[in-house]
Structures are given as structure tokens and as C-alpha cells.
Amino acid sequence: MAQRHLDPTAGPVAGDTLAAYLQAQATEFLRALRQHRETGGMGGGTPARAYSSVGENGTEEAVDAARALRRSARRISGTLHTFRPLLDEGWSEGMRPELAWLSGTLAREHAYGARLERLLAALHRLSGSSAFPSQASDPDPSVGPRHPQLAQEKGNLTVGAAKAGALLERQLTLARTRAHSAALQALGSSRFHAVADNVAVLASEVPLTPAATTAGLEPLAAAAEERLGDAVTGLPLITAGHPYNAEALVHGLSADTAPQPQDAPWHQVRLLLRLHRYAREVLYGDETPVDVRLLSAGQALNRHRDAAEAAAAAASAARTPRIAPATAYALGVLHADQRHEVEAARFAFQRAWLRETVGTP
Amino acid sequence: MAQRHLDPTAGPVAGDTLAAYLQAQATEFLRALRQHRETGGMGGGTPARAYSSVGENGTEEAVDAARALRRSARRISGTLHTFRPLLDEGWSEGMRPELAWLSGTLAREHAYGARLERLLAALHRLSGSSAFPSQASDPDPSVGPRHPQLAQEKGNLTVGAAKAGALLERQLTLARTRAHSAALQALGSSRFHAVADNVAVLASEVPLTPAATTAGLEPLAAAAEERLGDAVTGLPLITAGHPYNAEALVHGLSADTAPQPQDAPWHQVRLLLRLHRYAREVLYGDETPVDVRLLSAGQALNRHRDAAEAAAAAASAARTPRIAPATAYALGVLHADQRHEVEAARFAFQRAWLRETVGTP
Numbered sequence: 240m241a242q243r244h245l246d247p248t249a250g251p252v253a254g255d256t257l258a259a260y261l262q263a264q265a266t267e268f269l270r271a272l273r274q275h276r277e278t279g280g281m282g283g284g285t286p287a288r289a290y291s292s293v294g295e296n297g298t299e300e301a302v303d304a305a306r307a308l309r310r311s312a313r314r315i316s317g318t319l320h321t322f323r324p325l326l327d328e329g330w331s332e333g334m335r336p337e338l339a340w341l342s343g344t345l346a347r348e349h350a351y352g353a354r355l356e357r358l359l360a361a362l363h364r365l366s367g368s369s370a371f372p373s374q375a376s377d378p379d380p381s382v383g384p385r386h387p388q389l390a391q392e393k394g395n396l397t398v399g400a401a402k403a404g405a406l407l408e409r410q411l412t413l414a415r416t417r418a419h420s421a422a423l424q425a426l427g428s429s430r431f432h433a434v435a436d437n438v439a440v441l442a443s444e445v446p447l448t449p450a451a452t453t454a455g456l457e458p459l460a461a462a463a464e465e466r467l468g469d470a471v472t473g474l475p476l477i478t479a480g481h482p483y484n485a486e487a488l489v490h491g492l493s494a495d496t497a498p499q500p501q502d503a504p505w506h507q508v509r510l511l512l513r514l515h516r517y518a519r520e521v522l523y524g525d526e527t528p529v530d531v532r533l534l535s536a537g538q539a540l541n542r543h544r545d546a547a548e549a550a551a552a553a554a555s556a557a558r559t560p561r562i563a564p565a566t567a568y569a570l571g572v573l574h575a576d577q578r579h580e581v582e583a584a585r586f587a588f589q590r591a592w593l594r595e596t597v598g599t600p
Numbered sequence: 601m602a603q604r605h606l607d608p609t610a611g612p613v614a615g616d617t618l619a620a621y622l623q624a625q626a627t628e629f630l631r632a633l634r635q636h637r638e639t640g641g642m643g644g645g646t647p648a649r650a651y652s653s654v655g656e657n658g659t660e661e662a663v664d665a666a667r668a669l670r671r672s673a674r675r676i677s678g679t680l681h682t683f684r685p686l687l688d689e690g691w692s693e694g695m696r697p698e699l700a701w702l703s704g705t706l707a708r709e710h711a712y713g714a715r716l717e718r719l720l721a722a723l724h725r726l727s728g729s730s731a732f733p734s735q736a737s738d739p740d741p742s743v744g745p746r747h748p749q750l751a752q753e754k755g756n757l758t759v760g761a762a763k764a765g766a767l768l769e770r771q772l773t774l775a776r777t778r779a780h781s782a783a784l785q786a787l788g789s790s791r792f793h794a795v796a797d798n799v800a801v802l803a804s805e806v807p808l809t810p811a812a813t814t815a816g817l818e819p820l821a822a823a824a825e826e827r828l829g830d831a832v833t834g835l836p837l838i839t840a841g842h843p844y845n846a847e848a849l850v851h852g853l854s855a856d857t858a859p860q861p862q863d864a865p866w867h868q869v870r871l872l873l874r875l876h877r878y879a880r881e882v883l884y885g886d887e888t889p890v891d892v893r894l895l896s897a898g899q900a901l902n903r904h905r906d907a908a909e910a911a912a913a914a915a916s917a918a919r920t921p922r923i924a925p926a927t928a929y930a931l932g933v934l935h936a937d938q939r940h941e942v943e944a945a946r947f948a949f950q951r952a953w954l955r956e957t958v959g960t961p
Binding site: 362396397400482485490492493554563564565566567569570571574575579580582583 | 757
């Protein structure tokens with residue numbers, strides 16, 4: 240803001256546009272934080288109560304507030320990264336890991352819930368329409384299949400599906416409850432208060448460098464787009480464009496318990512696509528044109544990430560000691576199903592991306 | 601043959617062409633039977649020896665002979681069906697179930713071997729390149745993983761893959777050995793001798809009806825093609841044409857142990873496509889033009905059948921009492937993998953079939 244007055248004859252310079260975006264995101268961050276505190280997100284109920292009462296306004300609003308917090312934290316962090324030559328280096332380099340820590344901590348809780356929902360929906364689909372009661376829309380932290388008598392009337396495999404569902408529900412609900420506690424703890428920590436203080440400063444005063452008055456935003460935004468393009472070039476898109484290439488399930492039974500290395504470049508493209516999207520928001524502000532190709536490519540990469548993590552959760556649950564063979568079998572089917580979703584997401588991304596290239600003059 | 605002389609002025613009539621085809625197939629049947637007897641297919645070795653010595657000429661020739669027997673039996677049976685108005689009804693109606701029994705009995709042995717090969721290859725692929733020793737090219741009826749020390753060095757999942765491979769090898773080799781014995785018993789039975797006698801009659805004299813001198817082959821061949829077209833119309837081709845529709849794995853965990861009802865219409869089309877192919881052979885004889893679309897559609901349906909049966913075998917093996925959870929997990933992954941192959945085969949069929957329709961003027 241300060242730099243705008245250095246040259247009053249100039250039109251809106253890079254610094255102005257950048258500052259306006261960061262201030263808007265910072266304001267949104269502070270608003271979401273206030274909402275989160277008011278709606279009981281910071282306490283006032285046990286974690287279990289918070290989940291079982293999604294229907295109550297307070298908690299639903301707390302979930303919205305947490306989502307808005309993550310959303311603005313990601314945007315501030317991404318913008319600091321893409322436009323770092325225009326911002327005070329020490330300040331923005333100090334702030335980014337703190338924002339990443341915050342949004343990561345807040346995201347975990349949501350991710351476990353979404354993963355459980357995805358896996359239970361898949362089990363429901365794999366069990367046929369009637370066999371497996373869907374619990375996805377109403378997760379309950381209490382343990383065990385909801386309709387044991389139903390499971391017992393069915394065959395071995397359906398019992399396995401019900402038991403696998405109960406096991407996943409137990410494990411992922413526990414993980415989510417822990418993530419919820421961790422998020423609450425984080426939001427009460429002095430580390431978080433330092434982040435919030437920094438964001439409050441940002442809302443009133445963006446620490447721009449002198450370069451922000453002379454350099455344009457476009458070259459930096461173009462560089463972000465170029466990094467995305469380069470990363471996409473490195474993806475195995477020709478394979479991905481051949482349906483049923485069976486690549487995603489290769490190593491599906493290999494001993495490695497680490498996330499599949501073949502997924503990493505796709506996850507990287509997902510992050511770069513997000514940075515590109517935020518850079519466009521900085522450039523165009525409220526008038527950012529809707530780019531259907533970016534939208535569908537981004538959705539495909541989100542699906543890729545979600546399916547990959549769900550597949551890993553199924554494999555991990557299968558390593559639980561003393562589970563029944565039928566449970567392990569169901570988890571194996573589920574794992575393969577989700578790895579197939581990974582493959583389908585790559586195909587969808589390839590289609591979306593190719594449509595872009597074809598559509599571009 | 602007899603009817604040809606009723607009207608010596610006519611060109612080659614339906615009866616001639618039909619009789620020539622059936623006689624050629626009958627001759628081939630008798631040649632294959634002789635070869636099978638000479639190469640020890642009828643005995644001279646235990647079943648286990650027969651499999652462990654595929655490299656020896658005698659046994660390899662016996663396998664070829666059995667394949668040729670099945671091949672001609674299927675063609676004779678299919679031709680009797682498609683052109684039944686031109687053939688003595690009582691005779692051909694009596695012969696067809698016997699030929700079906702024979703080719704079914706002979707096919708079973710081959711099918712178990714191919715199924716094991718397919719499943720071990722899939723396990724090999726799913727375990728990554730180094731983890732699982734491929735045993736596909738050299739099946740051995742002896743039980744247990746070939747390289748237990750290798751399996752123990754790897755993680756839980758790979759142990760599961762190795763154990764699943766050993767279990768499938770044990771079960772399918774046993775089934776194949778039994779099918780081999782059943783085939784040998786069948787080939788020594790009086791029931792088979794009656795079939796062989798009938799085929800020998802066919803080789804010299806085809807029992808045509810008077811209609812064979814006046815009616816054409818084309819309407820009957822066209823009716824066979826129409827039955828195929830009608831059956832294809834009933835297939836869910838629009839769904840099949842959307843890659844990753846996840847249809848084939850629906851009910852993958854349902855309690856029903858019977859073959860998936862959704863596969864039946866595809867299997868039916870496979871049989872009708874075969875009948876259409878044989879009818880074309882009857883019409884065009886040695887000059888039957890190669891129809892790439894029929895070829896690829898047929899290959900897709902064979903793959904569909906093989907993958908469906910392999911998936912069922914993996915599910916069935918998972919019901920073995922007292923298996924380890926890791927084994928069951930690997931079988932679950934394998935089942936889902938093969939159901940995806942089913943889906944991929946449907947997609948391939950849809951592509952091949954659509955190309956036909958588009959290509960036809």
C-alpha cells in the first residue's frame with residue numbers, strides 16, 4: 240500500500256493488485272477465525288459430540304469456518320510463493336511454513352472424514368445395492384457394523400464387507416478424532432496466535448518490496464503456469480490416455496508400505512495447478528474468468544489424491560492383526576477398486592488437459 | 601452328397617457346400633483323434649507327467665491334437681445348429697449334445713491351465729517386477745511357493761501374493777489333473793466311441809434333407825448373423841463405451857457365489873459370434889475373408905470370459921478355510937483386478953463392434 244504513493248501518476252501497479260488480493264484473503268482468514276471461535280469450533284463440546292451433531296447449526300458453521308480458514312491460508316501461502324520477488328523476503332519466507340502447518344493441521348481432520356465416506360460408499364457399491372447399509376452420510380464414532388443381523392444373513396463376502404466397513408470406520412474415526420483434537424490444540428497454541436497476528440498485519444499492511452512498483456505480476460504468474468506445464472510434460476499422459484492400462488494397480492501387492500512412488504508426480508501437478516489457479520485470482524480478482532479445463536483438471540487431480548489415500552487406508556487396515564480372512568479379502572477388493580479410481584482420475588485429467596491443448600489456438 | 605445327383609444341371613447347391621464343410625471337419629476330427637492316440641494322449645503317462653513334460657514332443661502333440669479335436673467338434677456342432685433345416689433332424693439333434701459334451705470335457709482341462717497361467721501372471725504384475733516369481737510358463741503340480749525364502753524377505757502383502765499364488769496353483773492344478781483324467785476317461789468311453797462312429801459316418805456321407813437341394817445357405821447364415829446382432833443390441837454398450845464405468849465390479853462383494861448375472865449376455869454373444877464365424881466358413885470355405893472386426897470382437901469376448909472365470913476362481917480360493925488374512929487380501933486384489941479386466945474387455949468389444957458399424961457402408 241505504501242508504495243502506491245511513491246508514483247501517484249501510475250495506474251494500478253503490481254503492488255496494488257497483489258496487496259488488494261492478500262488483504263482480501265487475510266480479511267477472510269480473520270473473519271473465518273472469528274466465526275470458528277463463535278460457533279464453538281474452539282471447544283464447548285467433546286470432539287465426538289462435534290461429529291455426531293453435524294445437523295446442529297453451531298457445528299456445521301464451525302466446519303464451514305474451518306474450511307474457510309484453510310482456504311484463505313492456502314491462498315495467502317501460495318501467493319507469497321508465486322510472487323515472492325515482490326514481497327519482503329524474510330517476512331514471507333517466515334510466514335509460509337507456518338501457514339502450511341496450519342492448513343495441513345486443519346485439513347487432516349476433514350481428510351479422514353472424507354476418506355471414510357469415500358471408502359464406505361465404495362463398499363456399499365461393491366456389495367450390491369441391498370447388502371451393505373450405507374453409513375457414509377451419517378458417520379458414527381461408535382464401533383461395529385450397524386446391522387449385524389443383516390450381515391449374518393448374507394454370505395461370507397458380505398460379512399467381510401461389513402466387517403471391513405466397521406474396521407475402517409473405527410480406524411478412520413479414531414484418526415479423525417485425534418486430528419480434531421490436534422486442530423483444536425493448534426488453534427489454541429501460541430504458534431497459531433503468532434500466525435494470526437501476522438495475518439492481521441497483512442490485512443492492513445502488505446510488506447511489498449520496491450520491485451512491486453516497477454515489475455509486473457504477469458511474468459511471475461506466467462512462470463507459475465510454466466512450472467505447471469513442465470510438470471505435466473513429465474506425466475505419463477500417453478499411458479493415462481489409454482483406458483484400462485492397469486498401471487495404477489502395478490505394485491498393488493508389493494511389499495512397500497510407503498505411498499506409491501508413481502503417484503508423486505501427479506500430486507505435484509495438483510499443487511502446481513492450484514498455484515496457477517491462485518495466480519490467476521491475483522491477476523483478475525473478482526473477474527477471474529471460469530476456466531472449465533482448469534476446473535475439470537483440478538477435480539480429476541483431487542479425485543486422484545483422494546482415491547490414492549483411500550486405497551492406502553484400505554491396505555493399511557488390512558495389516559491390522561487378527562482380522563478375519565473375509566475382512567482382509569474385502570479390503571483387498573476395496574484397495575484395488577480405489578487404485579482403479581486413481582487410474583480413472585488420470586484418464587480424466589488427460590482428457591481435460593488434452594481438451595485444453597486442442598482448444599487453445 | 602447323394603442329393604447332388606438329383607439335378608445334375610444345377611451348380612454347387614447348398615447341400616454340396618454344406619456337406620463339403622462338414623466332411624472336411626469330420627476328417628479333421630478323425631485325424632486329430634488318431635494323432636491324440638498316437639501321441640500318448642490316451643494314456644502312457646500319469647496326468648502329472650503329462651503336464652511336467654510339456655517340452656517333450658509327444659505331450660505337446662497330444663495337446664495340439666486335443667485342441668484340434670475340440671476345434672472340429674465345435675465347428676461340426678455349430679454347423680448342425682445353424683443349418684439344421686438342411687440336415688436330417690433326428691440325426692443332428694442326437695449328435696449335437698454329444699459333441700457339446702465332448703468339446704466341453706476336453707475344454708475343461710485346457711481352461712484350468714489357462715486360468716492358472718492368467719492368475720499367476722496377474723499376481724506377478726501386481727507384485728511388482730521383482731517380488732513374485734512367475735510360475736506361469738512352467739506350472740508344477742507340487743504344492744507351495746517356489747521361492748519361500750524370497751517371500752519371507754518381503755513384506756506382508758507380498759507374502760500374501762506368494763501364498764495366494766501357491767493356493768491357486770494347488771487348487772487349479774488339482775482341478776486340471778481331474779479334468780485331464782475325466783477327459784481320458786471320456787475318450788475311452790463307449791459314449792465317445794459312438795460319437796467317433798457318427799463323425800466317421802459324417803466324413804463319408806452327410807445326411808442332408810431334400811431341402812438342401814432347393815434352399816440356399818445364405819438365409820440360414822443371415823439368420824445366425826441376425827441372432828448375433830439382436831443379442832449385441834441387448835448389451836449395455838453405451839455404459840461399456842465409457843471407460844472406468846466401474847460396472848464389472850458392482851456386486852464384487854455381494855454374497856452371491858454364482859457367476860455374475862451381468863456376464864451372461866456377454867457370454868451369450870460370444871457363442872453367437874462363434875456360430876456366425878462358422879457359418880461364414882461354411883459359405884466361403886477356404887476363401888473366407890479375414891474379418892478384423894469379428895476377430896477383435898471375438899478376442900475381446902474370449903478375454904471377457906477368461907477374466908470373469910479367473911475372477912471367480914480368485915473369489916472361490918478366498919473361501920478356503922483357515923487361510924491367512926494376507927492371502928485373502930491378495931486374492932481380493934486379484935479378484936478386483938480380473939473384474940477390471942472384464943470391464944476392459946467389454947470396452948474393447950464395444951470399440952471393435954462400433955468400428956464395424958461405422959465401417960459398414
